[in-house]
Amino acid sequence: MFNKRKTMIDITKSDILAALKKIDEPNFNKDVLILNTIKKYELSDHKLNLFLSLPILEREIPTQLKTKFEEQLKKEYPALKEVSLKVEGRTEHSASEVNNSVLPGVKNTIAIASGKGGVGKSTVAVNLAVALAKDGAEVGLIDADIYGPSIPLMMGISGKPKVFQDANSMKMIPLESYGIKIMSIGLLVDDSSPIIWRGPMASGAVKQFMSDVEWGNLDYLIFDLPPGTGDIQLTLVQTIPLSSAVIVTTPQEVSLIDARKALKMFNRVNVPVAGIVENMSYFIAPDTKKHYDIFGSGGGSKLASELGVPFLGGIPIDPRIRMGGDNGVPIIFDMPNDEHAKIIMELSRSLDKNVKEIRGKNSSKVEIILDDN
Numbered sequence: 001m002f003n004k005r006k007t008m009i010d011i012t013k014s015d016i017l018a019a020l021k022k023i024d025e026p027n028f029n030k031d032v033l034i035l036n037t038i039k040k041y042e043l044s045d046h047k048l049n050l051f052l053s054l055p056i057l058e059r060e061i062p063t064q065l066k067t068k069f070e071e072q073l074k075k076e077y078p079a080l081k082e083v084s085l086k087v088e089g090r091t092e093h094s095a096s097e098v099n100n101s102v103l104p105g106v107k108n109t110i111a112i113a114s115g116k117g118g119v120g121k122s123t124v125a126v127n128l129a130v131a132l133a134k135d136g137a138e139v140g141l142i143d144a145d146i147y148g149p150s151i152p153l154m155m156g157i158s159g160k161p162k163v164f165q166d167a168n169s170m171k172m173i174p175l176e177s178y179g180i181k182i183m184s185i186g187l188l189v190d191d192s193s194p195i196i197w198r199g200p201m202a203s204g205a206v207k208q209f210m211s212d213v214e215w216g217n218l219d220y221l222i223f224d225l226p227p228g229t230g231d232i233q234l235t236l237v238q239t240i241p242l243s244s245a246v247i248v249t250t251p252q253e254v255s256l257i258d259a260r261k262a263l264k265m266f267n268r269v270n271v272p273v274a275g276i277v278e279n280m281s282y283f284i285a286p287d288t289k290k291h292y293d294i295f296g297s298g299g300g301s302k303l304a305s306e307l308g309v310p311f312l313g314g315i316p317i318d319p320r321i322r323m324g325g326d327n328g329v330p331i332i333f334d335m336p337n338d339e340h341a342k343i344i345m346e347l348s349r350s351l352d353k354n355v356k357e358i359r360g361k362n363s364s365k366v367e368i369i370l371d372d373n
C-alpha cells in the first residue's frame, strides 16, 4: 500500500492537471481535464498511479495521448521513476439510457441549462415539470443550483424533508408540490445563512440528491442547473447521468453567445440536446393581442438550426409568469387555460417527443462512474 508520509515528492491533482494540459496534441480538447476526470490517484515516493476517465468518446481519444501524458509527467517531475496511467473515454451510447445504480427507477433525466444567468431556467424547469405531470408523467425536480436555489420559492414549498431509515440505508423523502417530487439545498439550509460552496461541494451535494433521496419510479427527473459553462457546471453534467439537456436562452445576441457555449459543453460530455427554449420571446398585449418583440426575434430558432438541434418553442414574457414564480404557483398550474400556459404545454409535449426519440436511438445500457470527491 502507498503511504503518504513516505512520499518524497508532493504532487497534487491540480498539479497533475496543469502538467497534462501542457502536452501538444491538436486533436485533444484540454478543457475536458478537470478534477472530476481523475478517478484514481495514488502517489508513493517515486511512483504515480493515475486513472483518467474523459468525458469524450473512446474513439475520439488520440492514440498517442496516454504516452504523451506519461512523457509530460516524467518531464515535469523527474523524481517520478514510474508513471502508470490509464485513460478511458465513454462508450458510444453515453448516458442516454438512464439505467444505472444511481437512479434505478428513473427513466429520463433532463438538465435545464443556459450559458447566461437570469434567462428563466428555473421558471422553465418548474413549468415544464408541472406540464409533463399534467400529461400523466411521474416527475421529480432537483434544484442543482446550490448557489442560488429558487425551486422551493417557485414551487411554493418549505420545510425539511423527512428521513426514512431501514436496516440498510437512510434516505430522504422528497417534498411534493403540484404532484412533483422536489429536492433542493434550499430545503436543507436556512436561507438567511450565506452558503459558501467550493466547486466539488456543488457536485457532491447534487450527487447526494440523487443517491440519498427516495425518488421511486419517475418518468422524468429534471435538474435545474446553475447558470454558466465553467468548471462547476461541467463537473455537474459529468456527475449527473443525463439522458438529455434543454438549453434556455432569450432572443438577444448576448444570451445566444452563451447558449452556444452551453451546447458545446453538452457536446463535450456527449449528452444530446433535446431542444432550445427561447424564453421572454415576445410580449402579447393583453388588449390587442399584438406581439411585441422586446428582445428581438427569432434568435432561438436561428441558433437551433445553426447548431442542428431542435427548437422547442418560444415562451412570451408576461407579468403573470413572473408572479407565478414569486408566489410559488406556476402559471401552468394556476391558469391552465391562459394562452401562455397553452404554449408551455405544447413545448413540454415537443420535449417529451424529442426525449423519447433520443431514447429510441440510444438504447444500450451504460454504467456511470461516480468518484468520491
Ligand SMILES: Nc1ncnc2c1ncn2[C@@H]1O[C@H](COP(=O)(O)OP(=O)(O)OP(=O)(O)O)[C@@H](O)[C@H]1O
Residues within 6 Å of the ligand: 114, 116, 117, 118, 119, 120, 121, 122, 123, 124, 145, 148, 150, 225, 226, 227, 279, 280, 315, 316, 317, 318, 319, 320, 321, 322, 323, 325, 326
Ligand atoms: N417568460 C417570462 N415572463 C416574465 N417573467 C419571467 C419569464 N421567465 C422568467 N421570468 C422572471 O425572470 C426572473 C429570472 O428567472 P429565473 O429565476 O427563472 O431565471 P434563471 O435563469 O433560473 O436565473 P439564474 O441564472 O439566477 O438561476 C424571475 O423573476 C422570473 O420570474
Ligand SMILES: [Mg+2]
Residues within 6 Å of the ligand: 121, 122, 123, 145, 150, 224, 225
Ligand atoms: Mg435559476
